[in-house]
Amino acid sequence: MSWILQAEDLAPIALGCAMLGSGGGGDTHCAIILLGELIRQGHRIPIVDPAHLATEEVILTVGYVGAPIVLAEKLLSGGEIVSAIDAMRDRLGRPIDALIASEIGGLNGMVPLIASAMTGLPVVDADGMGRAFPRGDQVTFSIYGHSSVPAVVAGEGGEVVIITAASNARSEELTRALSVQMGSKAFSIEYPLSGEDVRRHAIPRTLSLARAIGRAISGTIGAEARFEALASMLDRQWGIATRRLFAGRITACSRDTRGGFDRGMIEIAQSGTDGQLMRIAFQNEFLVAYRDDALIATTPDIISIVDADTFHPIHSEGIRYGQQVEVLAIEAPALLKTAEALHMVGPRAFGHDCDFQPIAALPA
Secondary structure, rough: OOOEOOOHHHHHHHHHHHOOOOOOOOOOOOHHHHHHHHHHOOOOEEEEHHHHOOOEEEEEEEEEEOOOOOOOOOOOOOOHHHHHHHHHHHHOOOOOOOOEEEOOHHHHHOOHHHHHHHHHHEEEEEEEOOOOOOOHOOHHHHHHOOOOOOEEEOOOOOOOOEEEEOHHHHHHHHHHHHHHHHHEEEEEEEEEEEEEHHHHOOEEOHHHHHHHHHHHHHOOHHHHHHHHHHHHHHHHHHOOEEEEEEEEEEEEEEEEEEEEEEEEEEEEOOOOOOOOOOEEEEEOOOEEEOOOOOOOOEEEOOOEEOOOOOOOOOHHOOOOOOOOOEEEOOOOHHHOOOOHHHHOHHHHHOOOOOOOHHHHHHOO
């Protein structure tokens, strides 16, 4: 079903995007501020169901590339996105019909909405990850054979760079290097797709899913009630399994920035001397979780750490010693669980010596 974004949708979508981000994707606060103002000014943001796309239409992925922490000091202007879309239209030599999120997780789930308000282009209710991953070539479009090029990277200083490369992996490397030169605050427009490409290989209706998650969490009081509301809604309306993995206090968090990624390990302890210990490894996003020595959840399933009182997701860069948290896991979309996908987004793709452990197999 297609719909028009309303101001009252922003907070639920932002909350849902944060939950689907698995600890990554960037903070959504700046997007709420900018989108709220754009809607107040009368900008219309249409959301289109992927089933309604015509085969010959051209759809572009839109994403933020850089360090999310930069946005805490320098808010989005959105002008970079418009410059990138204009450059891609000129390069392709034809109009652009719609935009789609590269990933629904975190800020990037909302970046196409900003672009839509500024260009008038509709946003497809879908994305290329169903969550967030560290690399731009870990989208389903790349996994299932679509080229990311030509790609356009634009910075706030007016720079616009068009990339052609022999592989999606190389295009991703160049995009990330350009982002660093642009102050770790840039936007990429890539993966020119047809309507048929999107219908076959996008994760469908993830904006609607994010909104439903946000509404379920914010519509109840207390962690227990919020989890039950979330799990019930996801199972009943979406056929998605959700598991409550752990509850405790953050007792350690080691991190190191290497290769442009924030990597580390989080430890969460239950109260009492005999309490269990959970360890969660991350590379921007939470990737694998161990309860004591038992592997309990892995990417591509979504591991989310939430505040024990508010049930709001905590980003990996926001983890602090002493926080009381709960750990949840949400089942990944089917397109991320094939052999082709697990080669790119399973735990071994991130250097972990283990195989995918589906949380749907765990007791409810």
